[in-house]
Amino acid sequence: MSETDLLFTTDDAAPARAESLARPWTILIVDDDPEVHAATRLALLDTRFQDRPLAFVSAFSAAEARARLPTLRDVAIILLDVVMETDDAGLALVRFIREELNWQATRIILRTGQPGSAPEHDVILQYDINDYKAKTELTQTRLFTTVVVALRGYRHLINLETSRAGLRQVICAASSLHRTRSLDLFAEGVLLQLTAILDTQAHSILCTHRRHNGSVTVLTGSGRFAGLSTNPDDLDMEVRERLTATLALRRHVFGAEYITLYLPTPGDREVIVYIESGRPLTELDISLLELFGHNISIGYDNLKMWQQLEDANLLLERRVAERTLLLTESEADLRRFKSAVEHSSASILITDVHGVITYANQAVLETSRYGLDELLGNRASLFKSGAMPDQLFSVLWDQIRSGKSWRGELLNRRKDGTLYWEAVTISPVANATGTITNFVAVKEEISERKRLEEELRRLATTDPLTGTLNRRSFFERSSSDDFRRQHQGNAAVMMFDVDHFKSINDTFGHAAGDAVLAAIAAICRATLREEDSVARLGGEEFACLLPGVTPTQARLTAERLRTAVAEHAIVLADGRQIAVTISVGLALFTQGDDTLGTVLNRADGALYLAKKHGRNCVRQN
Known part of the structure; x- marks a missing residue:
């Protein structure tokens, strides 16, 4: 035809x-x-x-x-x-x-x-x-x-979504090293990333090999290898021969429709990734796989070191508790272990059964900034910041008095008033008759880790340009059971966007457009209440959730925000000023609304009417 x-x-x-x-x-x-x-x-x-x-x-x-x-x-x-x-x-x-x-x-x-x-x-x-x-x-x-x-x-x-899924798996492994399955999650993420790189549903395996004893372990598989045991003997003969050849050659092996990556790590392990692509591999495929393979080996070795460190920390905590008992019973043992405890990088604190401090090593003094004479004879509650719930300490005392160890994280206060986080393990020490005589606390400052966790939470919930909530966080906040119970039928949603925003970008440049969006977010924070939630849904489009408002209050709030934007001259980095306006669509929650999306759709319709009637106005649906 x-x-x-x-x-x-x-x-x-x-x-x-x-x-x-x-x-x-x-x-x-x-x-x-x-x-x-x-x-x-x-x-x-x-x-x-x-x-x-x-x-x-x-x-x-x-x-x-x-x-x-x-x-x-x-x-x-x-x-x-x-x-x-x-x-x-x-x-x-x-x-x-x-x-x-x-x-x-x-x-x-x-x-x-x-x-x-x-x-x-x-x-x-x-x-x-x-x-x-x-x-x-x-x-x-x-x-x-x-x-x-x-x-x-x-x-x-x-392909983009597949790549994101793989990255999420790898990031999840990096942020959860204390969990026993973090290595499994890392391996699964690696195979997902390989699928995205090759743009095909590849059949793949990730194995490890110890150089000294020759044992091979299958960590995970995908495609036809999904669900395999860790025993390589369960693989078919052809695949085993290819893995053996790669280990013998100690380099990558490329077949017509398969590749075996040989990835030595800084430790004593070798990582082998076997991939059946189902199609001939291009030079670009091979280059990307080799580059990605370098990151795999480093990431794997780091994960193994973290697991070893975690095991070592648990072992240290147990040994410190055991040796502290010996310290109370023998002067000879005291002299032998005192130096090790005193110079430990972990903070070690000993109290009697009433919580009165009887010993603190140098790490405790450096972390808390108290002198030794200020601690001895005082109760351990001296470190309390007042920010932790009393119930937590009730559970802590009940547990250690029953002869069990307690582990957790505490927000404590230094002598100068600054706060810091510590990972704490408190173990009871008993004498020969089984009577508890002391408690030993082994502590490690984790303020930086907590700060990074908080930063990750912030990045996951906020828009990086404006500092407002992102779309996902906005929907999660408004869909909670507490919100529905307290505010449904007595709340409103505003949707608004910047009038002629494309013209601003075309005339002044995208940096100016970004400055306009950031300025409007700042106006929202200054104009709206603390309990109101503002989110950037995408582009120049924003949404605002107004809990606990009457229809009249919602309308006045929308008009107040529109006026505040219209009256604010936005100054660019080069000194030029831009006057901008917004169009606002308003919708009220009703008893029949099942989701925020329902109300947001009505607000979107009202926003369309506002733009249709000349912009720089408020319309309600």
Whole structure:
């Protein structure tokens, strides 16, 4: 068929072909004209992308599509008619897909035989679609081009999400080294990252090998190797031979459709990653794998060292408790162990059964900044900051008095009033008759670790440019049970964005646009209440949750914010000033609202009305 032959006028039957073994790309056709379905299948019959065929699913109305969509998985493209049961049936289905199913990666291509019923300019602006075509302009070649471009975009989005999942696994392993499964999470994250790098569903294994005793351990596997035991004998002979050859050569081995990475670590271990890619590897694939492999070996060795350090710390705590008992019974033992305890980097504190301090080593003095004469004879509660709940200390005392050790984290106060965090293990010491005579506390300052944890929490919940909540944190805060119980029916949501923001970026540059967004966030913090939650949802769009307000109060708040922005001149780094305005959409919570998304949709509609009526105004829905 030539490019001038209209696709939707053909009646040829599609030739039969063998089912491909490759996983197909799923394309959903939603149109009330059966001929459109037949013509589309015929035109794309032999199309393959990335060596994968196409698989078609048909729905002959928007209602049928709405019912079938939740049962489908990995739908790459939806070819969607606009006018079906109603003039806007296709457009309503777009909102259902994006907002209720939350399918953001699926590419939606609108096809219409009546362009006038849904003008392209309005549809592109108001609906989250990826292309808009009139059926009369879709030749076979143009349909092929449109579908391949959409598949490429879908593939890129899926690859990005796969890469993020791998990074989350690796970051999770790095931030949870104290957990026994942190090494497993690191290994799983490595294989996920390899899948993303190769852009294919690879079959892979991650193994470790000790240089001295020759033992090989399988840490994890993916694809056909998923769920394997740690014993390499469970692998088939060909894979075992490839692993053995790599260890003997002590270098990477590249096969036609497989690669074995040899990754020596600074310790006495070797890491081997075996990957069956299912396709020939390019030079870029190999370069990326070698670069990534270097990071794997360093990360693995660090994880092993952390685990050894954790084991050593637990062993140290146990030995200190045991040796402290000997200190109270023997002067000879006291002289032998005193030097080790005194010079330990860990803070070691001994009290009697009433909590009165009888011993503190040098690390305690350096950390707390008290002198030894100020501590001896005082109770250990001297370090209390008042920020920890009394219940915690009740549990602590009950536990150690019962003969058990207590472990936890305490926020303490130094002599100069500054606060610091400590990881604390308190163990009871008993005499020969089993009577508890003392308590030994082994402490390590972890203020920096706590600060990093707090910084990670902040980065996970706030927008880095404006300092407001990010989209995820905003939805989590407003969906809590406490919020629903206390504020539903007595709260409001504002959505607002910057008028003519694109013009600001085009005229003054993106740095100026960033300055405008940061200034508006500062105005929000100065204008709104402490209990109000402000979030940047994306681009120049913000949302604000107003708990515990009446309709009148919500309206006054929206007007006050709009006025504050309009009256504020934003000064750029080069001294120029920009006057900006915002359009505000307001919606109130009602008893029938199940989620924040429902109210936010109404606020979004009100924002659309505000822009439609000239901008720099407030509209309520």
